[in-house]
Amino acid sequence: MSDRSNSKPETGAFFARDRAWHPPAFSPGYKTSVLRSPQRALLSLDGTISEITGPVFGHSILNELDNDLIHNFARPGESAIGERIIVHGRVLDERGRPVPGVLLEFWQANAGGRYRHKKETYLAAIDPNFGGCGRAITDDEGRYAFRTIRPGAYPWPNGVNDWRPAHIHFSVFGHGFAQRLITQMYFEGDPMIWKCPIVGTIPDRQAIEQLIAPLDWGNTIPMDARAYKFDIVLRGRRSTLFENRLEGN
């Protein structure tokens, strides 16, 4: 956690979260949320130093194959089965500024929709060369990229016949603990997006569209892999115009 970005540290509090844009805690169409959603109002508080600060990870934690899910679990000389894709994009804040040096972690099912997890019982086969996890740290311009196979859709016990659209889970750190975010990326043109109760926890269609990665033909590598572009926006932070008192306290 020691090597740090060269950019000037930011100390402003974060923009208040628009909780009407995010999914509400209680969304009965997604059944597990019924008993796992707080019923009391959240206690709102302008960010203190406990939330304005957050862990930052150096590139030293990364191995060479951490952002290559096709190979990071595969036996030597072999590779995961499926449609080869590159997922790339930028991490920006709400003010449109790149967020450098932030850790992203990804996880997903294999090409047949099967997760490598002991609690997973779907009958589709495990791919012996696919683990399903990866990570990357954004560069000075907020860019990240990883190589993977396109995950398959999979059924889940919610409604009688509910299937998740193809998706990749993302965990994103910012520079402050209040920016911590977990979300899911979906693929352009997938008709299952609009049937999914988890997607449907998000009330605003425009917010859902923010989670759909377009096919990026320009960055597709001929005879190798197609590309999808997925930009992520984290909470912006206020300029410390007249309130930068932290040093003096």
Place this chain on the structure above:
Amino acid sequence: MVQDLGYLKETPSQTAGPYVHIGLTPNYSEIGGVYETDLGSVMVNDKTLGERITVTGRVLDGAGAPVKDAVLEIWQADSAGLYNSPSELRGAADPNFTGWGRCPTNSADGVFRFETIKPGRVPFKDGRKMAPHITVWIVARGINIGLHTRIYFPEETAANAEDPLLARIEHKERLATLIAHKEDSVYTFDVHLQGDKETVFLDI
């Protein structure tokens, strides 16, 4: 018309789902050989300054059942009250303390456990000191957006009494939900997602 502020919208949250361990704690999830260790599993080393403590507990749903597929992350100051973060401008934090930990609730009994140190006090925005606390973030299947809360310490009676965040809690009987139970150096903190004992969660 007026000028456009030009702000982007924050990427909306989605649940971490039941297989969050694949991405955040792959070694715990028996996906070996990709990462050397699970990130956040160790916060201290032999040289870390401060009082060693264990923080443990469970996450319980609205029916009182333990949530066995959650992941908790904690973030805290060092023993001198400094954060190991580039945004910490008051001084250099203990280099032997990460300040950040990550732990799944165990799939068998639902228990999480952090080996850490007791944090020092840090200032509120107006300069008053907050009571020692640990910031907590919880994700799981069924939780659509990560839940923030804080752990406070029961022996800090005077500091807790003047803590600006605790003072904001209107229903005083709910303060107890943010205060751990202490036995020797072990603090137990159960998170109640819903119901009569519902933990105070924060919009911060």
